[in-house]
Amino acid sequence: MNLIPVALWGGVVGLDAASFPQVMVSRPLVAATLAGLLAGRPADGFMLGVILEAFALLVLPVGAARYPEAGTAAVAAVGAYLAAAPPELDAPLLLAATAFGLAWERIGGLSVHAQRRLNERLVLGWCEGRRRPDLELERRHLAAMGLDYLRGAVVAASGAWLGALALGWLAPRWALDAVSPVGLLVVATAAVIGAVLQLFGGWGERRLAFLLGILCGFTLLLLR
Amino acid sequence: MRIHAPAVALSGPSRLVRAAVFLRSFAIQGSWNYRTLIGTGFAFALLPLLRSRYRGDPARLRESLERHASLFNSHPYLAPVALGAVAQLEADGADPLLVDRFKAAVRGSLGSLGDRLVWAGLRPVCLLFALALAFAGAPWWVPIVVFLVTYNAGHLFLRTWSYLLGLREGKGVGERLRHSFLGLAQRILTVLGAFLTGLLLPLAATGGALRGLGPLAERAMPLPWVAAAAAAALLGIRFGSAVRLPVFLALVAFALLGTLLRVVA
Numbered sequence: 001m002n003l004i005p006v007a008l009w010g011g012v013v014g015l016d017a018a019s020f021p022q023v024m025v026s027r028p029l030v031a032a033t034l035a036g037l038l039a040g041r042p043a044d045g046f047m048l049g050v051i052l053e054a055f056a057l058l059v060l061p062v063g064a065a066r067y068p069e070a071g072t073a074a075v076a077a078v079g080a081y082l083a084a085a086p087p088e089l090d091a092p093l094l095l096a097a098t099a100f101g102l103a104w105e106r107i108g109g110l111s112v113h114a115q116r117r118l119n120e121r122l123v124l125g126w127c128e129g130r131r132r133p134d135l136e137l138e139r140r141h142l143a144a145m146g147l148d149y150l151r152g153a154v155v156a157a158s159g160a161w162l163g164a165l166a167l168g169w170l171a172p173r174w175a176l177d178a179v180s181p182v183g184l185l186v187v188a189t190a191a192v193i194g195a196v197l198q199l200f201g202g203w204g205e206r207r208l209a210f211l212l213g214i215l216c217g218f219t220l221l222l223l224r
Numbered sequence: 225m226r227i228h229a230p231a232v233a234l235s236g237p238s239r240l241v242r243a244a245v246f247l248r249s250f251a252i253q254g255s256w257n258y259r260t261l262i263g264t265g266f267a268f269a270l271l272p273l274l275r276s277r278y279r280g281d282p283a284r285l286r287e288s289l290e291r292h293a294s295l296f297n298s299h300p301y302l303a304p305v306a307l308g309a310v311a312q313l314e315a316d317g318a319d320p321l322l323v324d325r326f327k328a329a330v331r332g333s334l335g336s337l338g339d340r341l342v343w344a345g346l347r348p349v350c351l352l353f354a355l356a357l358a359f360a361g362a363p364w365w366v367p368i369v370v371f372l373v374t375y376n377a378g379h380l381f382l383r384t385w386s387y388l389l390g391l392r393e394g395k396g397v398g399e400r401l402r403h404s405f406l407g408l409a410q411r412i413l414t415v416l417g418a419f420l421t422g423l424l425l426p427l428a429a430t431g432g433a434l435r436g437l438g439p440l441a442e443r444a445m446p447l448p449w450v451a452a453a454a455a456a457a458l459l460g461i462r463f464g465s466a467v468r469l470p471v472f473l474a475l476v477a478f479a480l481l482g483t484l485l486r487v488v489a
């Protein structure tokens with residue numbers, strides 16, 4: 001596995017999540033697909049991205065809340081999966097890569113917290129004894145952004161490397177029935193998508209629109 | 225719905241300075257920290273204006289930079305409201321105390337309004353729409369392009385509109401925001417979001433998330449798994465985001481179990 005593109009893309013994803021410019025290439029759906037594209041397997045990246053995105057929908061970066069960082073973890077999970085999986089689909093590995101991605105989000109979240117603590121020190125005393133405090137403020141602000149890029153790159157690349165080792169060890173040892181991983185992923189995805197209703201007011205406020213949606217969903221299924 | 229168009233001619237900061245402040249607003253969270261939140265980013269974004277306003281007066285530039293780099297918070301897409309209004313107030317030579325009071329007054333509402341409108345509205349709605357396309361079997365690039373285009377159309381419109389509104393209204397921007405289209409937009413988005421969540425559930429419970437898996441996706445999901453998925457969806461509806469951690473832990477447990485069974489055998 002070539003970690004350089006993973007790190008370069010991971011840096012962009014880490015930066016986009018909060019620092020600049022928040023155009024949402026840091027969403028797992030986009031970040032994972034483009035990570036797959038860089039490795040020549042966009043459809044595999046997309047599949048992992050869809051599953052991780054369903055989980056990430058429930059995370060809101062409100063105020064000064066600490067939250068798992070889904071984008072860099074999605075890049076790491078795709079890097080790990082592609083390094084360990086054969087070109088054709090490997091369902092147990094897909095389940096393991098999803099679990100790994102969700103775990104690595106927490107490491108990413110910790111790194112964001114550490115970066116914010118570091119920024120506190122970085123922006124402290126920027127104008128003391130400076131002849132051009134405006135230039136110093138600019139320099140420190142841009143330095144914080146540079147560090148954020150570096151943080152994203154390290155989180156994504158180290159995750160991909162560690163994940164590849166873990167999945168590579170796991171791949172030949174999988175013992176559950178082949179349909180189980182797929183079934184488990186379907187159940188997990190359904191649970192978190194159901195939970196998304198809470199974002200829009202929940203069953204109490206939005207049941208009409210929700211039920212209409214279910215009706216349309218079933219119609220789509222029948223038409224297919 | 226009322227969308228306030230910007231005034232034809234804006235007094236105060238020059239066009240170039242206004243554009244520079246707007247472009248810098250995209251990096252307003254660049255030095256986010258627990259002490260000043262986005263305060264330093266606010267000063268960073270406002271710097272072109274402050275430099276032009278206090279050219280040749282380093283002491284006043286320093287004093288105004290220190291004021292603007294203090295604690296401030298807002299949703300990043302609505303921060304341009306405050307930036308535009310403060311740019312106008314600074315250009316008009318407003319009392320620094322008044323500028324500080326204005327910033328303190330708007331920071332809470334810009335944060336909560338943006339969180340509801342964007343993080344819990346526009347973003348999940350655009351993502352659910354993209355996921356619906358994916359679950360329905362669209363090629364991988366279609367949901368990505370659709371999401372990036374629809375979301376960023378709303379994102380860029382909101383940033384531009386809010387900046388121009390701030391520049392035009394100055395300290396009266398709070399009143400304008402209260403009567404703007406944002407409240408209605410948020411309500412429409414929540415209805416749309418609930419509809420899309422409902423639309424996705426039958427597709428998800430029958431294996432839509434794994435469409436594109438090739439041979440596995442061709443097979444119909446066995447009925448017990450569909451029933452389990454439906455039950456899981458009901459739990460999700462009932463308990464909301466509280467299900468995320470148990471579901472994640474269950475996936476980890478199964479991933480380990482699948483391996484350990486072989487190791488033990």
